Amino acid sequence: MTEPTQIGAVHVAILSFAHSHANGYAGVLNALPDAELVLIADDNAERGRDAAERFGAEFVGDYVEALARDDVDAVVICSENARHAELTLAAADAGKHVLCEKPLATTMEDAQAMIDACARAGVKLQTAFPVRFNAAAVAFRDAIRNGQAGTPLAVIARNPGTCPMGWFVDPDLAGGGAVMDHTVHVIDVLRHIFDAEVTEVYAEADTRIYDIPVDDTGLVMFRMSNGLRGSLDTSWSRPENWPIWGGVEIEVIGEKGALRLDAFNDNLEIAEIDGPSYTWQAVEHSGDPEMVAAFIHAVQHDEPVQVTGEDGMRAMQVALAAYESVRTHEPVEVVTG
Amino acid sequence: MRFAVIGAGGMGRTHVANIAASPDAGVRWVVDLDEALCTAAAKLCGARASTEMDEALGDPEVDAVLIALPTSAHRMATERAAEAGKHVFCEKPIARHVEDAVAMTEACERADVIFQVGHVVRFFPEYARIKQVLDAGTLGQIAMVRTQRRSAPVMERSPWFADLEKNGGIIIDLMIHDLDTLRWYFGDVERVFAHGLSYTEWQQSRDVAMASLRFRNGVIAHLDASWAHGGFYTAIEVAGEKGLLSHNSRKNATLTFESSEGTADKGNIAPQLTFTRPSTFNPYSREVAHFVEAIRTGSPVMTHGAEATRTLALAQSVLDSMRTGRPVVIESNAVATTTA
Numbered sequence: 277m278t279e280p281t282q283i284g285a286v287h288v289a290i291l292s293f294a295h296s297h298a299n300g301y302a303g304v305l306n307a308l309p310d311a312e313l314v315l316i317a318d319d320n321a322e323r324g325r326d327a328a329e330r331f332g333a334e335f336v337g338d339y340v341e342a343l344a345r346d347d348v349d350a351v352v353i354c355s356e357n358a359r360h361a362e363l364t365l366a367a368a369d370a371g372k373h374v375l376c377e378k379p380l381a382t383t384m385e386d387a388q389a390m391i392d393a394c395a396r397a398g399v400k401l402q403t404a405f406p407v408r409f410n411a412a413a414v415a416f417r418d419a420i421r422n423g424q425a426g427t428p429l430a431v432i433a434r435n436p437g438t439c440p441m442g443w444f445v446d447p448d449l450a451g452g453g454a455v456m457d458h459t460v461h462v463i464d465v466l467r468h469i470f471d472a473e474v475t476e477v478y479a480e481a482d483t484r485i486y487d488i489p490v491d492d493t494g495l496v497m498f499r500m501s502n503g504l505r506g507s508l509d510t511s512w513s514r515p516e517n518w519p520i521w522g523g524v525e526i527e528v529i530g531e532k533g534a535l536r537l538d539a540f541n542d543n544l545e546i547a548e549i550d551g552p553s554y555t556w557q558a559v560e561h562s563g564d565p566e567m568v569a570a571f572i573h574a575v576q577h578d579e580p581v582q583v584t585g586e587d588g589m590r591a592m593q594v595a596l597a598a599y600e601s602v603r604t605h606e607p608v609e610v611v612t613g
Numbered sequence: 614m615r616f617a618v619i620g621a622g623g624m625g626r627t628h629v630a631n632i633a634a635s636p637d638a639g640v641r642w643v644v645d646l647d648e649a650l651c652t653a654a655a656k657l658c659g660a661r662a663s664t665e666m667d668e669a670l671g672d673p674e675v676d677a678v679l680i681a682l683p684t685s686a687h688r689m690a691t692e693r694a695a696e697a698g699k700h701v702f703c704e705k706p707i708a709r710h711v712e713d714a715v716a717m718t719e720a721c722e723r724a725d726v727i728f729q730v731g732h733v734v735r736f737f738p739e740y741a742r743i744k745q746v747l748d749a750g751t752l753g754q755i756a757m758v759r760t761q762r763r764s765a766p767v768m769e770r771s772p773w774f775a776d777l778e779k780n781g782g783i784i785i786d787l788m789i790h791d792l793d794t795l796r797w798y799f800g801d802v803e804r805v806f807a808h809g810l811s812y813t814e815w816q817q818s819r820d821v822a823m824a825s826l827r828f829r830n831g832v833i834a835h836l837d838a839s840w841a842h843g844g845f846y847t848a849i850e851v852a853g854e855k856g857l858l859s860h861n862s863r864k865n866a867t868l869t870f871e872s873s874e875g876t877a878d879k880g881n882i883a884p885q886l887t888f889t890r891p892s893t894f895n896p897y898s899r900e901v902a903h904f905v906e907a908i909r910t911g912s913p914v915m916t917h918g919a920e921a922t923r924t925l926a927l928a929q930s931v932l933d934s935m936r937t938g939r940p941v942v943i944e945s946n947a948v949a950t951t952t953a
Contacts, residue, residue: 429810429815429819429821429841430809430810430821430823430841432823432837434759436852478806478825478940480804480806480825480827480833481833482756482831482833484754484755484756484757484831484832484833484854485754485756485852485853485854486854492756493756493757493833493852494833495757495825495833495835497806497808497823497825499808505808505809505810505823506823507823507825507835507837509757509759509835511756511757511852513756513757513852513857514852514857515855515856515857518857529821529839529841529842530841531815531818531819531841533841533842533843534763534839534841534842534843605804605940605942606940607806607938607939607940
């Protein structure tokens with residue numbers, strides 16, 4: 277059993293450490309006064325035990341057992357993408373609130389089922405989009421909304437990264453490659469800033485860097501319901517020895533000038549005689565603490581989540597439309613009804 | 614090698630100065646409809662001035678003509694120069710329309726004169742170095758290429774830049790530099806998709822364009838061009854299976870100036886910055902030297918008429934995609950290759 281916590285603290289279980297973002301979320305949960313990381317469940321016992329030990333939580337080897345626990349109010353799901361749906365449905369059935377890693381799912385049917393199940397059960401469903409909470413991204417949003425760049429005319433974005441390998445390059449578990457992995461963050465930020473939907477997508481993608489069964493190179497051209505035209509490079513184009521994992525860059529070109537977000541640019545540059553010849557150390561990057569805290573706050577105070585399941589589904593839908601365009605070489609209309 | 618420089622605007626005056634400084638070339642005529650312009654430019658280098666192109670073309674001492682006129686006048690000037698038996702160096706873009714470019718190339722072939730188009734980016738040291746790195750295979754198979762070419766809203770000062778019919782706007786005038794360079798690196802393009810502001814109500818005051826290119830060798834490229842930024846800069850990044858390279862003319866500047874004027878009450882607002890890269894390697898001199906060498910020794914011209922025509926045809930495809938909102942599949946390069 278866990279130690280008693282202060283009244284009102286939200287008791288959280290993390291379901292699966294398949295996605296390494298679980299490490300960041302676990303650290304945040306341990307630091308938040310209003311949250312208590314109760315247990316870590318993982319069907320990969322070695323991975324789960326290791327995480328439970330590192331974060332001082334109980335290890336449970338079975339998701340059903342974890343969800344049956346009365347001392348768990350909410351779950352954070354960091355499984356492989358294709359398993360988000362079954363875990364979310366089970367969590368909703370058990371009356372647990374859900375914070376689900378992005379992309380929300382790998383099919384529209386799964387995403388809709390997750391949204392419906394949580395609504396029926398009266399539990400909250402938040403999609404984990406930490407970039408929306410990144411301090412620079414928040415300032416970027418406010419500057420655009422305040423008209424610093426004038427009327428927005430075009431957006432040029434990219435979310436390049438190193439290749440995460442493992443299940444991320446298994447099409448059945450990940451639901452795609454670089455386009456699935458790196459479309460949703462930027463699209464979510466843009467949908468949020470402009471309160472607009474992506475209406476049309478054209479994309480090119482292929483496997484050109486690694487010997488893997490999914491795309492590692494992707495370019496998504498899109499139009500939004502507010503008339504904005506944009507492009508998004510999703511490629512896993514940073515070499516494996518790149519100093520950090522990648523980055524999120526969004527440039528909005530407006531009537532009065534160009535406003536540029538480079539959310540992960542705040543790094544120390546270090547060259548060590550007895551270490552790597554050149555590397556970067558993040559000074560201030562995340563968005564994770566604010567994102568997890570927002571979820572905990574919503575659960576604790578029974579308020580609406582800031583990033584909904586619908587948000588997660590719409591961002592994923594753009595990635596799915598991009599894959600359809602890659603197959604057909606045609607622009608694909610994105611119907612959001 | 615004695616030149617007649619036709620057109621004494623910004624580019625014309627740059628070429629006049631470079632040719633005058635060249636050890637193996639000189640300026641014999643400067644021609645411009647504006648008498649004050651051609652007289653002033655001619656005086657700087659001891660050349661003759663004229664408002665009549667035919668006066669310069671009729672001079673048997675003239676070996677070559679450098680055409681730095683507005684795009685819509687390129688065909689007329691090239692055909693007359695070729696008929697007069699002069700070698701032709703024509704500023705980019707070769708023409709506004711592909712059929713004009715084909716006619717110009719054929720006119721120079723008929724007259725058996727050298728024809729070079731000023732795709733100067735191939736002569737910029739960073740882009741030439743990238744070509745070497747790519748040809749050496751250092752980066753392995755290439756996956757994604759990104760280019761940027763950003764500038765202030767030039768149409769505010771010179772509205773003809775925004776003239777879609779005569780000048781072609783941002784694709785034909787600005788993005789064409791990177792289209793040409795990427796063709797040089799990666800060969801023919803299979804499929805194009807583009808969007809931007811060229812066919813919107815903004816086009817007369819701001820223009821931004823972005824293009825997706827799929828090359829026949831599989832490379833995916835994203836190009837952007839802007840007349841909506843604060844100052845000029847270019848950037849390129851090439852990602853391959855064995856590594857990544859990038860260059861940004863602003864980030865890699867070797868000389869910057871940070872103005873302190875008028876900043877006292879602006880607090881932390883960024884100051885006016887200028888970024889430059891002074892170089893003894895003048896790409897505009899190099900491209901003319903390449904042309905002079907071809908005339909003198911018969912060495913091949915890198916950016917000859919057919920090559921520039923292919924680049925123009927690609928630029929037209931990008932513009933067509935932006936106008937129609939549809940991808941453009943480039944079935945073959947037959948239009949251009951008939952003149953190769």
